Ligand SMILES: [Zn+2]
C-alpha cells in the first residue's frame with residue numbers, strides 16, 4: 001500500500017506572523033524610502049554584521065528591490081562590507097531578481113546558502129524556488145504575494161529547523177501587471193478590520209483540504225495573566241492579531 005504524506009500545508013507554530021497595516025493612502029511611497037518597519041532589522045545588521053540573523057525581504061517589483069537595497073546600503077555605510085573591502089563577495093546584504101546577470105545571481109545564492117558573508121537578501125519571488133537555505137530567521141513581505149499559497153511557501157523558508165522565526169507582512173497597493181488574488185486580499189482586509197481572529201488559522205483554512213482531516217488550531221490560551229515581563233503564551237507566540245488579544249496585553 002502506498003502511503004501519502006501531506007507535508008504541505010504545515011502549521012509552522014515556530015514562526016511568529018506580524019501584520020503591518022497599510023499606512024495612510026499616499027504615504028506608501030515615503031515608506032519604502034524610509035521604511036520604519038525595517039529599521040530594527042537594519043540595526044541588527046549594523047551591530048552584528050555577519051553574525052546577524054538571516055533575512056529574506058520579498059518585493060513584488062524590481063524597482064522596490066533596488067530602492068530597499070539603496071536604503072539599507074546607505075544606512076549601513078561601511079558596515080555593509082566585511083574586511084573593509086568593497087568587493088561584492090564581502091557584502092552582508094545583496095539583491096536578487098530576474099534582471100540580474102547570471103554570475104551575480106550565482107554569487108548571491110552561493111553566499112546565502114553556504115554560510116558566506118551574506119545575511120540579507122532583497123528579492124523578487126524569483127528567489128527561493130528550489131533553493132534550500134538554512135537558518136533564515138526573518139521573512140519580510142513588502143506587499144502581498146500573488147496568492148495565499150505563494151505567501152505560505154515564501155514564509156515556509158523561515159526557520160525550517162524549528163527554531164523561532166518571524167514573518168512580517170506589510171500591505172502596499174499593487175500597480176500595473178502585479179496582482180494579488182481576491183482571496184488573499186479579502187483575508188488581509190479581514191485581519192485589518194479585526195474580523196479575522198488569527199492569521200495562521202485563516203491562512204491554513206484556505207490551504208486545508210477535507211481529506212487531510214481536521215485543521216490544526218493553536219493550543220488553548222496559556223496566559224496566566226501573571227506574566228511579569230514578556231508574555232510567552234500560545235497567543236503571544238502565534239501572530240500579531242492573537243498577541244493583541246492576550247489578556248496580559250489588554251491589562252497593560
Ligand atoms: Zn494567531
Ligand SMILES: [Zn+2]
Nearest residue numbers: 223227231248
Ligand atoms: Zn501572559
Ligand SMILES: [Zn+2]
Nearest residue numbers: 231233236246
Ligand atoms: Zn500572552
